[in-house]
Amino acid sequence: MILGVVTIAVVDDDPLVRRTVAGYFAGRPGLDLVAEAAAPEALDAAGRAADVILLDLYYRHRARVDAVAGLAASAQVLVMSAHAEDRDVLAALDAGAMGYLLKEARPEVFTDAVRQVAAGERYFSAALYGIVLREQRVRPAPEPLTVREWELLRHRAQGKTDQQAARAMGIQPGTAGTMLKRIRRKVGLATKSELVKWTLERE
Template sequence: MISIIVVDDHPVVRDGIRSMLAGVADFEVVAEAGDGVAAVDLAAAHDPDVVVIDLRMPGGGGVDAIRAMRRRGLRARVLVLTTYDTDSDTVAAIEAGATGYLLKDAPSSQLFDAVRATAAGESVLSPAVAARLLSHVRSPQRTAQLSAREREVLVLVARGTSNKLIARELFVSEATVKTHLSHVYEKLGVTDRAAAVATAYDLGILG
């Protein structure tokens, strides 16, 4: 039996989701909430397998609730069920610790499968959200964060140029080159020159 908490600020929507889930033999809806703050308290009290939660709710949104559950070390896995599929929503929710992300226009069978997969710790993304996240990872958003000078340094690093020679070519100090590199590492999420170059090729920064 998979225990579930349903969180949505619209009572009619929440009742509909609860009724759908309660009608499935291996599901048990143990509680429901109208905002993220209440959701965290209920998750602590009931220790459910899955929290099915909306994102944008007055009095406490879904992303903040997910972060709070993770901070408190709660066992529950989170399935986001929402109408929002913008980059800011999807990426924030996944980074906060959501196991799954489904849109409310999904058929009930997909919701049931998503709840089971989430309970098992499997990542679940609706096709539209998966495509958006993949686009986010591959898009120039991370590329655009690099300054023109940081890109120049990265190009020279890719050619195997030492910091000393980069400094000479760009008419800056070695300390400045190291500063630019540290910024590049941070923005690309890497820790060394080789990883920076590999990631840059992956993202299309280096052709």
């Protein structure tokens, strides 16, 4: 985020939906649409560097949970969809999405959701809260972290990048990234910033 302006990318294979959603942000103070694309793979550098990526979960009638995981490594992902299947909502959240928004929502709901997600807070359409709460009630106790996982968290909490932490631990950066994803799943946090805060609270 630069000077309080939230940059946004919209990904949807329907051009009409893209134009409609893009129009929600036109002229809104503090919000800047920087990219539109039909698929995650088509996003340009500006789109991938956006603060928030609004992603249609269904591409050619198939849920693209893998796309959520890929984009969530560098941006806050807000899934938007016309559907709300329990398994897809939960899979998207497990993959790192910060929220799930139904496309039928009003324009002001879209803008509020983007601001909230950009601030590191989760957002769900009201109709989806029941799904999320049910999952939280039945989800088993988190698996404990290993010694190496705690070591990686401490490096990240000290302000080191994934590459710097990996070098200090004698592992590949890709391995560190995989470890962080596994840690986020274990503790139920979606972003690296949440993970750093969580670590500092326990030091």
